[in-house]
Amino acid sequence: MVRLVFWRLARTGLAVWALASAVFLLSHRDASAALLLAAPTAFDLGATHTAATPAQQLAAQRAVQQRLGLDRPLFYLSRNANPRIGRVQWHWNGRRNQYHRWAAGLLHGDWGTSFRTGQAVPARLRAALAYTLPLTGAAAVLAVLAALALAQRLAAAPWWQQPLRVLLTAVHALPLFVVALALLLVFANPEVVAWFPAYGLDQSPEVEASAWGHLATYLLHLVLPVAALTLTAMPELALQLDAALARELRTGYATTARAKGLAEPAVIRHHALRNALLPTIAQVTELLPALVAGAVVVEVVFALPGMGRLLAEAAAARDYPVLVGGVLLTGAARLLALLLADLLYFWADPRIRWQS
Amino acid sequence: MLIFSCTSNPNKSDSIRIRWVHDPETLDPMLLPNQAAFDANNLLNISLLQADVLTKELAPALAEALPAIQLVGDSLMKLGYRIKPAAAWDTGRPVLASDVEFTLKLMFCPGLSNEVARNQYRFIRAVLADARDPRRFALVCQGQAIEYQKASGEFFVLSEAALDPRGQLRRFALADLQNRPAAAPPDSALQALARRYVAATTGHISSQLPGCGPYRLVAWEKDRYLTFQRKPHWWADQLRPVPFVLQARPRLLRYVIIPDAATATLALRRGDLDVYPQMPAHEFARLQASPAARASLSFYSTPSYDVVTAGFNTRHPALADAATRRALSRCFDAAGLLRATQLGAGQRSTGVISPADSLNYNDSLALLPFDPPGAAWLLRQAGWQRAGQADSGWFRSAGLHGGRQQLRLVLRYRADESLFATIALQFQATAAGIGIPVILQPTESGAFTMALRTGDFDMYVRVLKGNPFMFNFTPVLHSSSVGISNSTGFSTPASDRLIEAITTADTRVHRARLLRQFQALMQQEAPLVPLFFLPNRIAADRRLRGLHASSLKPGYSAATLERGPSSSPTP
Numbered sequence: 030m031v032r033l034v035f036w037r038l039a040r041t042g043l044a045v046w047a048l049a050s051a052v053f054l055l056s057h058r059d060a061s062a063a064l065l066l067a068a069p070t071a072f073d074l075g076a077t078h079t080a081a082t083p084a085q086q087l088a089a090q091r092a093v094q095q096r097l098g099l100d101r102p103l104f105y106l107s108r109n110a111n112p113r114i115g116r117v118q119w120h121w122n123g124r125r126n127q128y129h130r131w132a133a134g135l136l137h138g139d140w141g142t143s144f145r146t147g148q149a150v151p152a153r154l155r156a157a158l159a160y161t162l163p164l165t166g167a168a169a170v171l172a173v174l175a176a177l178a179l180a181q182r183l184a185a186a187p188w189w190q191q192p193l194r195v196l197l198t199a200v201h202a203l204p205l206f207v208v209a210l211a212l213l214l215v216f217a218n219p220e221v222v223a224w225f226p227a228y229g230l231d232q233s234p235e236v237e238a239s240a241w242g243h244l245a246t247y248l249l250h251l252v253l254p255v256a257a258l259t260l261t262a263m264p265e266l267a268l269q270l271d272a273a274l275a276r277e278l279r280t281g282y283a284t285t286a287r288a289k290g291l292a293e294p295a296v297i298r299h300h301a302l303r304n305a306l307l308p309t310i311a312q313v314t315e316l317l318p319a320l321v322a323g324a325v326v327v328e329v330v331f332a333l334p335g336m337g338r339l340l341a342e343a344a345a346a347r348d349y350p351v352l353v354g355g356v357l358l359t360g361a362a363r364l365l366a367l368l369l370a371d372l373l374y375f376w377a378d379p380r381i382r383w384q385s
Numbered sequence: 386m387l388i389f390s391c392t393s394n395p396n397k398s399d400s401i402r403i404r405w406v407h408d409p410e411t412l413d414p415m416l417l418p419n420q421a422a423f424d425a426n427n428l429l430n431i432s433l434l435q436a437d438v439l440t441k442e443l444a445p446a447l448a449e450a451l452p453a454i455q456l457v458g459d460s461l462m463k464l465g466y467r468i469k470p471a472a473a474w475d476t477g478r479p480v481l482a483s484d485v486e487f488t489l490k491l492m493f494c495p496g497l498s499n500e501v502a503r504n505q506y507r508f509i510r511a512v513l514a515d516a517r518d519p520r521r522f523a524l525v526c527q528g529q530a531i532e533y534q535k536a537s538g539e540f541f542v543l544s545e546a547a548l549d550p551r552g553q554l555r556r557f558a559l560a561d562l563q564n565r566p567a568a569a570p571p572d573s574a575l576q577a578l579a580r581r582y583v584a585a586t587t588g589h590i591s592s593q594l595p596g597c598g599p600y601r602l603v604a605w606e607k608d609r610y611l612t613f614q615r616k617p618h619w620w621a622d623q624l625r626p627v628p629f630v631l632q633a634r635p636r637l638l639r640y641v642i643i644p645d646a647a648t649a650t651l652a653l654r655r656g657d658l659d660v661y662p663q664m665p666a667h668e669f670a671r672l673q674a675s676p677a678a679r680a681s682l683s684f685y686s687t688p689s690y691d692v693v694t695a696g697f698n699t700r701h702p703a704l705a706d707a708a709t710r711r712a713l714s715r716c717f718d719a720a721g722l723l724r725a726t727q728l729g730a731g732q733r734s735t736g737v738i739s740p741a742d743s744l745n746y747n748d749s750l751a752l753l754p755f756d757p758p759g760a761a762w763l764l765r766q767a768g769w770q771r772a773g774q775a776d777s778g779w780f781r782s783a784g785l786h787g788g789r790q791q792l793r794l795v796l797r798y799r800a801d802e803s804l805f806a807t808i809a810l811q812f813q814a815t816a817a818g819i820g821i822p823v824i825l826q827p828t829e830s831g832a833f834t835m836a837l838r839t840g841d842f843d844m845y846v847r848v849l850k851g852n853p854f855m856f857n858f859t860p861v862l863h864s865s866s867v868g869i870s871n872s873t874g875f876s877t878p879a880s881d882r883l884i885e886a887i888t889t890a891d892t893r894v895h896r897a898r899l900l901r902q903f904q905a906l907m908q909q910e911a912p913l914v915p916l917f918f919l920p921n922r923i924a925a926d927r928r929l930r931g932l933h934a935s936s937l938k939p940g941y942s943a944a945t946l947e948r949g950p951s952s953s954p955t956p
Contacts (some may be wrong), residue, residue, distance in 0.1 A: 063836045086869055089500040091567060096498060098910030145410045145418070146607075147498070148700040149589035158608060182409065219654050220677070227641050227651040229609060341608060342407075347831055 037371070041364040049135075049357040050128070057127055060099045063159035065092050067144055092167040097144055102126045103288045131353075133209075140357075142348035153339065160230070161323040161335035163253060163286070168258030168324075169316045174258065177308075184274035194268065201264035209257040209330040216253060225253050228332035229337035245310030249346050254331045258324055266312055303377060310373045317366035322359045400612065400637035400948050401929070403660040404649045408608045408642050412593065414541040414584040415492060415502045421640070423839035424939050426541055430596035433466060433485070433538030438935035438942050441853050443535040446630045447472050447480060447597070451601040452524070452534055462529045463513070463536050468520040473620040474544050474597050483555075487545035490554050493562035495571070495660040496579030503914065508517055509537060511559055514954060530889050531896065535854055546597050548585065549578055554765065562893050599633030599944065626924045633931045634931065654678060659929055659948075662940050664922040672924055681923050685934035685941070688732050688741050689921040690851035694811070695914040698843050700874040704789045710911040712763035713844075714793075716815040717808070718755040719916045726804050728853050730920035736904035737915050741854055741936060744948065745897045747904035753914065759820045764792070769818055778822055797842040800827035805846045808916065812844075837872040845872065847864065848919065852937070856900060858884045875912030894924040 067149040094100040102122040112120045134141060140150035179197075183190050200208070230250045231243065277283060278301050286296045321338030336355065343351035376380050409422035414430055417423050427435070435446040445451060452464035472480040489509055507529050526533045543717045545552070553574035585594045589603050599621065600613035614637055621631040641658065643649040650668050652658040652678075653753040664672075669686075672678040704710060723731050732740050734752035761771075769779040769792055779792040796812065798805035806827060813823040824843075827865060828836060836842050849861070860866050863884050864876030883903050890896035907913065913927035921940040925932055931945035 062831050065834055065838060066831055068575065083865065087502055089504055092495075092500050092503075095567075096496070096500075147411060147413075153607070162620060209905055213648060213651065217651055217655070219651075220675075223655055227655055227657060228648050229641065329644045330648055332609075332641075332645065334606070334642075338608060339643070345830055354473060 034368075037368050041361075041368055044364050045357065045361045046265040046292040048360040049353060050132070052356045053131055053349075053353050054104065054128060054351060055332060057099070057103055060097075060349075062092075063097065063349060064090060064093050064099065064128070067097060068126070068346050079364060080316055098127060098130065100132070104128045112374070129375055143351050143353075144348045145343075145346050150350050153351055154358060157323070157334060157336045157339040158321070160333055161328075161337070162320060164254055164327070164333065164335060165316075165320040165324060166259065167251065167264060168255045168314075169320060171255065171259045172266060172316075173313055175263045178264075180238075180270035180274055181269045181294070181302070182296050183271045184301070185293050194271070194292065197268055199262040199281060200260055201268065205257065205261045205326045208260050209254070209327050212253045212257050212260075213330060226250050230333065250331075253326075254327045254333060256325050257330075262316065269312060270305060270309045273308055274301050275300035277305045292324045301336070306377050307374065310377060311370050314366040314373065317369065318363040319360050321362040322355075391904055399442060400639040400655070401635045401659050401943075401948065402639045402641055403943060404652070404658055404662065405640045406644055406663070408609070410499075411586060412602070412878060413498055414543065414596075419503075419587070419684050420938055424943065425602075425613070425640070426596075427598070428600040428944065429594075429598045429602060429631075430541035430543070431472075431598050432467075432541050434535060435450055436854075436937050438933050438937050439629055439632050441935070442935055443495075443538070443722045443854060444630050445469075446496075446628075447537055449714065451844070452488050452537065455523075456529055457525075458526065458684065462526040462533055464524045464526060466522055466524065466538070470520065471587050471620050471623050472597060474546070475595055475616065476546070478544075478546055478725060479520070480542060480544075480597055481519045482514045483519065484542050484545050485522060486514065486559065486853055487549060488543045490538060490557060490562055490806055491543065491578075491582070492540075493552070493559070493565070494567070494575055494582075495517065495567075495569075496584055497574060505852075506540060507563060508533065509559070510563070528889065529891065531891060531893065533681040533887070536659065537622075538793055541809040542597070544595055544597070548572075548581055555799075574776065581668045585745060599631075599874070600638065601759075608642055610639055610641045613640075620768070628944075629945070634645075634947050635944070638943055638946075645888060652836045652922060655684065656681075656926070657909075659926045660932070660941065660946070661924045662921075664674055664924050666726065666730065666920075666922070669922045669924060670728050673869045679818055681927055683877070683924070683927045683929070683932075684732055685932065687934050687936050687940065688739065688920045689767075689919050689936055689940070690739050690853060691919045692739070692851065693736060693808070693916045693919060694737065694847065694849050695808070696845045696847070697912055697914075698840055698845075698874060699844055699912055703792055704843060706767055707770070707910045708767035709762060709792070713816075713821075713910075714911050714914045715760035715763065715818070716812055716821075717753070717916055718753065719753065719812055719913055722808055722811060723746055723917045726807050727917070727920060730922070734915050734918055736907055737851065737858075737913065738900060738904060739851065739918055739936075741918075744893065745856070745900045747901040749815045749901075750905060750908055754909075755815075757815050757819050764819075778820055793824075794843040795824045795826055796844045796846065797833060798846040799820055799824045799830050799833045801830060808846045812846075840868075840872070840874060849913075856896065857888050858903070861956070862907075875910065877910065880906055881911065 060304065091100070104126055104127070105122055105124075105128070107119055107122055131141065140148055143153055160355055179193070179342070185194060213227060215221050216225050217223055226249060231246050238302050274297060278296070283296055283301055286300050287293070291299075321336060322340065323335040323343045325337030327333070328335040328338040340355040342348075343355065402730055405421045406420060409425050410418055412422060412425050412429065414426045417426065417838045431447045432697050433446065434443040434446040434451070437444040444619055446897060449467045449469050452466045455465065457463055466485075468480050468485075470479075473478060473582050489506060489512060491497065491498045494504055494771055497679065508522050510527050513523040524537050526537060545554075577918045585592055587671060590605050593602055597620065598617055599619045602611065603614045604610065605614035615635065616631055619633065619684075621627055621633070624631065643652060643658075646665050647670055649661055650656065654660045669684065672682060673684055675738060675788040677942040695709050697713070699710070710859050719733050723729065723733060733752050734746075735752055736747060738746045740746050764779055768781040770781060771779055780789045783786070794816070796809050798809050800806075809825050809871070824840070837845060837890065860870040862871060862873070862875055862880060864871075864881050867874050867876060880903075883899060883906060887896055887899045887903060890899055921934070921936065923932070923941055928949040930949045931942065933942040933945060935942070
């Protein structure tokens with residue numbers, strides 16, 4: 030088992046490296062947009078009083094290239110069109126290339142610096158994760174617990190089974206931004222009820238408050254964003270588990286359990302649930318990369334500075350070091366989630382172990 | 386928790402909270418990548434001249450007065466400045482001419498993000514210090530233009546003592562640094578200086594550059610907020626009277642970053658925000674219509690210098706002639722678009738100069754009409770013929786080279802702005818009515834910038850940002866900028882000559898005459914279609930005083946804001 034996990038981890042590491050390399054090469058291949066956005070040309074009226082000559086503009090562009098480390102060839106090999114001989118030639122660039130510098134830096138723990146802010150990429154990712162993880166983590170835990178509780182109740186076929194299924198399906202169909210805005214406009218609106226803050230994590234840090242006061246403020250600010258994420262994640266989990274439980278409850282072993290005199294809740298909890306969990310395990314582990322990648326919609330609506338916003342803005346601003354760092358992190362989380370799903374499958378259904 | 390939320394009324398704080406859409410990203414005074422970065426630097430640093438929102442002119446800030454102009458020969462200009470004797474750094478050391486010279490040299494120091502500043506201030510070739518008065522100096526400028534008088538004083542002055550205590554940059558002349566080849570061997574002193582500068586602009590706020598402005602940065606949570614605290618003893622407090630550009634009243638200024646407009650409106654309604662600049666038209670109108678909002682908020686609307694324009698790619702054969710461009714210009718319903726998108730606010734214009742600028746605006750020109758039949762008539766005049774079937778479009782022969790041209794347009798605009806989508810859809814519908822197929826290409830912001838640069842469009846819609854100080858059309862419409870920043874690719878010898886004459890005009894009256902000619906020429910050639918100038922809308926807490934809503938960016942004066950006495954609670 031340990032060998033298997035080790036082998037899977039090694040494969041995961043290689044896959045993450047391949048993913049990050051692909052993103053690095055693809056993004057840096059078109060560096061002209063990054064250059065243009067890093068030192069914008071005067072596209073506006075009267076932005077400059079003297080217009081630089083084309084040579085000066087070219088010199089400025091080269092300086093930006095050099096500053097951002099984009100002046101080197103992209104990879105060990107490059108392809109150049111040779112007009113003299115009329116065909117394409119391959120050129121070996123040696124170790125003096127962007128990819129080599131990035132890869133060597135990464136192996137030494139240097140993830141690079143942001144094109145836009147000049148800050149180290151790990152520092153930016155850490156700061157964003159500090160806001161994202163409590164938000165997405167709390168939402169994931171609540172969604173899983175709520176889904177488990179609801180699905181077990183639904184499987185017992187109460188009178189409200191059908192209306193609740195309809196409601197869950199309706200909520201599941203709503204886009205996240207609709208749910209987030211609806212919560213905001215209902216629960217943070219002075220014209221309806223202003224029970225919760227509208228944005229951020231604390232509006233007035235200069236107001237003196239105890240540690241408990243700060244914690245209470247923080248939790249209060251998290252209520253609506255966490256509720257939005259939970260409400261959108263939970264129905265899918267609950268409906269899936271409900272369907273899986275319904276299928277299991279129709280099987281022979283469930284009938285046998287009932288014949289032994291077990292009550293329906295006990296049949297569900299002690300017999301059907303573990304067998305019904307397999308698809309849900311895959312769903313829950315799917316949440317892991319989302320924990321790291323953040324929730325851009327919720328972060329924008331509630332003005333939270335998390336990973337989603339960081340990565341979306343990095344992509345828009347062509348801040349490739351931050352983008353590649355984010356992909357590396359999210360990709361690693363995704364692949365680890367797959368590994369975790371496999372391990373949980375082994376736990377939930379030992380037969381899988383033998384088959385594998 | 387609910388009880389706690391009710392008791393922690395943020396209004397008890399004496400900070401004034403202003404909304405920003407984005408984080409400034411960096412406070413590097415030589416980079417200034419966005420308006421937020423510029424506004425923040427205005428609090429931390431001072432330039433020789435600063436924009437006065439009351440007079441809409443550049444007024445002396447660090448400088449005692451506007452610079453004295455002295456023409457030298459026929460190609461040089463000397464601008465004589467003297468720094469205010471009271472001006473000092475936080476250490477008590479006076480701000481001197483040497484600091485100005487140091488700042489200018491820093492713009493050409495290798496290894497810094499100074500590429501934009503470099504091209505912007507390259508016209509200053511030398512700083513002549515006065516041996517008798519360390520505060521007096523003259524800037525020697527390459528060329529002679531009245532705009533240099535103001536443009537020469539717009540950069541933030543940085544402290545030489547803080548960044549280069551050993552004065553190592555003094556051994557380089559400004560011209561040497563300007564002419565230093567990119568391949569020159571690295572200089573250890575310049576490298577050390579660059580390292581110190583980068584550390585000061587990217588490090589923790591405690592290591593930020595010390596400025597001689599009225600505020601210091603006390604908190605910066607990326608993508609959340611920035612807090613600026615008024616210095617208890619600031620040099621300009623000694624001045625009597627304190628000039629408007631040097632007033633700094635709020636004790637704490639807090640810029641909160643709220644990307645979503647609906648969230649920012651709610652925050653304003655709840656009292657979590659004091660000033661909401663650049664408010665979208667529909668949010669503004671909705672709040673104005675609400676009695677509860679009217680009781681607690683004040684509303685301001687001023688014309689801005691940002692003009693919504695459509696542009697043609699004049700490099701494309703079908704759009705190379707002015708007649709075709711003029712015809713297509715008549716398919717824009719500027720008045721209707723103004724009503725639909727700005728709810729009637731804003732101002733139509735005949736050109737890219739604001740109608741608010743009475744001296745330079747050419748009011749003898751007629752506004753472009755919305756006239757689809759007229760557009761069809763003009764297309765026929767331009768040699769286009771409608772194909773037999775109604776939906777086949779327009780064709781014309783391609784002249785000597787033979788073949789046929791088809792009038793078929795790809796219209797690009799930024800996908801993240803509904804204003805552009807509305808304009809594009811209106812144009813597409815009108816053009817379809819007279820048989821011109823238009824393909825809309827909403828484009829992501831960065832890709833749109835690239836498309837403008839590479840000429841990958843037939844038409845575009847965007848906002849051209851302007852100001853009342855500078856009238857240099859070289860980057861946008863001169864032949865030397867084609868392929869760089871002249872997106873339309875338009876240029877004629879006559880327009881080039883006129884643009885050059887405007888930049889070198891020696892008096893305001895002469896320049897105004899040239900600008901009026903230029904507007905007439907642009908309406909005739911129509912490489913751009915100015916649709917309307919956008920309004921600048923601000924909603925603010927009713928108790929705030931000294932907002933001074935203005936056409937100048939950012940549209941208000943943050944440093945003169947004061948919270949007035951609390952009004953009685955609204956029933």
